[in-house]
Amino acid sequence: MNAIYFDDYAVGQSHTTPGRTITEADVVFHAGQIGDLYPHHLDEEWSKDGPFGTRIAHGTLVFSIASGLIAREINAVSFSYGYDRLRFVRPVHIGDTITVVVEVTEKRLDPKRDDHGFVHEKGTVVNQRGETVLVFTHIASVEISSGLG
Amino acid sequence: MNAIYFDDYAVGQSHTTPGRTITEADVVFHAGQIGDLYPHHLDEEWSKDGPFGTRIAHGTLVFSIASGLIAREINAVSFSYGYDRLRFVRPVHIGDTITVVVEVTEKRLDPKRDDHGFVHEKGTVVNQRGETVLVFTHIASVEISSGLG
Amino acid sequence: MNAIYFDDYAVGQSHTTPGRTITEADVVFHAGQIGDLYPHHLDEEWSKDGPFGTRIAHGTLVFSIASGLIAREINAVSFSYGYDRLRFVRPVHIGDTITVVVEVTEKRLDPKRDDHGFVHEKGTVVNQRGETVLVFTHIASVEISSGLG
Amino acid sequence: MNAIYFDDYAVGQSHTTPGRTITEADVVFHAGQIGDLYPHHLDEEWSKDGPFGTRIAHGTLVFSIASGLIAREINAVSFSYGYDRLRFVRPVHIGDTITVVVEVTEKRLDPKRDDHGFVHEKGTVVNQRGETVLVFTHIASVEISSGLG
Amino acid sequence: MNAIYFDDYAVGQSHTTPGRTITEADVVFHAGQIGDLYPHHLDEEWSKDGPFGTRIAHGTLVFSIASGLIAREINAVSFSYGYDRLRFVRPVHIGDTITVVVEVTEKRLDPKRDDHGFVHEKGTVVNQRGETVLVFTHIASVEISSGLG
Amino acid sequence: MNAIYFDDYAVGQSHTTPGRTITEADVVFHAGQIGDLYPHHLDEEWSKDGPFGTRIAHGTLVFSIASGLIAREINAVSFSYGYDRLRFVRPVHIGDTITVVVEVTEKRLDPKRDDHGFVHEKGTVVNQRGETVLVFTHIASVEISSGLG
Helix, strand or coil: CECCCHHHCCCCCEEECCCEECCHHHHHHHHHHHCCCCHHHHCHHHHHCCCCCCCECCHHHHHHHHHHHHHCCCECCEEEEEEEEEEECCCCECCCEEEEEEEEEEEEECCCCCCEEEEEEEEEEECCCCCEEEEEEEEEEEECCCCCC | CECCCHHHCCCCCEEECCCEECCHHHHHHHHHHHCCCCHHHHCHHHHHCCCCCCCECCHHHHHHHHHHHHHCCCECCEEEEEEEEEEECCCCECCCEEEEEEEEEEEEECCCCCCEEEEEEEEEEECCCCCEEEEEEEEEEEECCCCCC | CECCCHHHCCCCCEEECCCEECCHHHHHHHHHHHCCCCHHHHCHHHHHCCCCCCCECCHHHHHHHHHHHHHCCCECCEEEEEEEEEEECCCCECCCEEEEEEEEEEEEECCCCCCEEEEEEEEEEECCCCCEEEEEEEEEEEECCCCCC | CECCCHHHCCCCCEEECCCEECCHHHHHHHHHHHCCCCHHHHCHHHHHCCCCCCCECCHHHHHHHHHHHHHCCCECCEEEEEEEEEEECCCCECCCEEEEEEEEEEEEECCCCCCEEEEEEEEEEECCCCCEEEEEEEEEEEECCCCCC | CECCCHHHCCCCCEEECCCEECCHHHHHHHHHHHCCCCHHHHCHHHHHCCCCCCCECCHHHHHHHHHHHHHCCCECCEEEEEEEEEEECCCCECCCEEEEEEEEEEEEECCCCCCEEEEEEEEEEECCCCCEEEEEEEEEEEECCCCCC | CECCCHHHCCCCCEEECCCEECCHHHHHHHHHHHCCCCHHHHCHHHHHCCCCCCCECCHHHHHHHHHHHHHCCCECCEEEEEEEEEEECCCCECCCEEEEEEEEEEEEECCCCCCEEEEEEEEEEECCCCCEEEEEEEEEEEECCCCCC
């Protein structure tokens, strides 16, 4: 596992994750796992006549998969503190492919812990047409480098 | 499906959802679905020596299941706008049971849409020992009642 | 959880459940879970040349999902005693959407338990073309109301 | 695939299927797949204080798995017509192992189809302590042998 | 369970298994279960521009399902010793249907165990167009018949 | 994605993957997915009296997960050609944790493709007690570096 310290992050840094196609199996399983059985997730006939014309993925599914796409780069000295301003911008349909653009937007020391700082990363989830479907700000609590040098 | 309009919500209202036990199957499946394969979710031997002494559930899993517990009460005139101040307070372990206390904390008109308002619901996710493990504020966009009366 | 007592049921009452689209993921998973691996469920090439022209869902899958659609309305004073006359009328294909029409067809006291009665509900499972695919009679054992009034 | 014709069945024949342990993963997945999210299936804390002292498997899960245990012996000239007198006798808990005793109890010609007959098989599902947990009568529609001999 | 002894196998014997359609749900679940999240399995947009024009199934998924197709014929006196010369010949796509041609290619006594011999079975996995997609040699350790006769 | 060329591999190089605990959910799902329903995977009561005293994981499950553990380090210029000498050494039980020791054991040019070579990696899968449970040799076909320098 890699270690990326607080000092290694710079505001303005950004990268794009690999993509992930949201499948029908994902939607059906997530619906069951969380117990959100709304017809716009599970009933194609009902959804045909609705505003989107077909079933949509759960917001929590899109968010969870986006979070996982970011987490593929393990950082052993960081842990997830929370998220701010999670906003569902557009629906995601079965068969859409999402990627996440991640940008460091803020760094600040943790007033309660000398050896940790907060790194804010804005996540912008886009579909295969380049449309933004979800945004959020991830707050990571990261160790400050040892300063041994 | 029920219809609960903006005017039907009152700040201070609260209720508690049913409970849900977080199982090993949930953690294993969620890890695979989102691709977050950190050893503290999937490697019991590694986790034994870590800070928690055993595997922990993904924050996104706890959040998704909490969101689903709330969603069991379908409201046909409300949709999920987003979430604010999602904070991971304590780890959730395999076998823990969570419930969500939901409280309306704020109501405000939507400046962009005459016929909709925002309802803020604070979700406090607690485990079987009454400890808070996760908090968040859900923002729902809700239709304003027709005022036919 | 709601409580609907024996006296609250009336022969002739009926309602229709939400719909549920039967997906390929449902069929594949159910096949594995129950170990029914017949080619008309899992082999599309074989099924093309069969009587239905494509794969069909397991009868137990359709029945289980129909049972779950009914169970979304939890009744805390009722439990499932059994089923009579379960009949597979037409095949259900991947992509079909089912709903259940539920009608109370019979009520009778339980000769062995003073405080319980049996409520018979006929379930008629229909697809998106209005064709009946499955019928059954559900027998619920329901508490008789306390008569406090 | 084997072919066992109507004439090959004899009233009184019986056999016992292999066993299957009902796991927590089975219960969690089945709950989500059918949308039956009752706390006695998914909430261990709630179930501790209930009549059974722990979570129970869904009746439809036990029935489906029992049906699958029987179906492992494929009969190419038989199809499932329906079930009668399905009765839930005892709860099945996570970790219980079920087997099915299958006995041919009745044979009768199909008045509507010259070349088919009905074979009734009584299924008795027992747990690892030999207790009956579920009974049902399976009705198979079976081809009558060609009489070439 | 059947018992097929070492002496019952003859070099040159062959049979063909039932078929199995590889579904999107299979690929998505296998990806998560084993943690192989390469974009040619999970990202349809990326795969469109790749050498195969669409997503492909994992080699381990095709191999596992092929192994399972063979295993449907339980032999109580045989266990799996290993595999030789597993070769991925062609990609398998979502929706392809595979069958396995199994041929006994070699028999030899086990120098370390008097009462066991090795049976080599060549598995040739073919798709619905008759193209070979995977080959392997399965080595089974099989009991030598009791010689009671 | 990284690119590790043929010339970057050296015989004798080795590394150890992260660990993965094999859960009951993994075994149940893999059994269903591949259709290998042997009682030593799915019937705890039967397994108690068998040689291992409890259920065992499928060899294909252990192999697939081991393969996935190795695949977490994506190499964009390598693809999997096949496997040799896969041998099941010891059973893996539910709850065991496996890791894979990977060592480059051979390199050779591909006689049919000028720009590719074969890299042989021996995989030794060990459990939490350090016992070897599975071995195999992975054969990768890797691009030869461009030699631009």
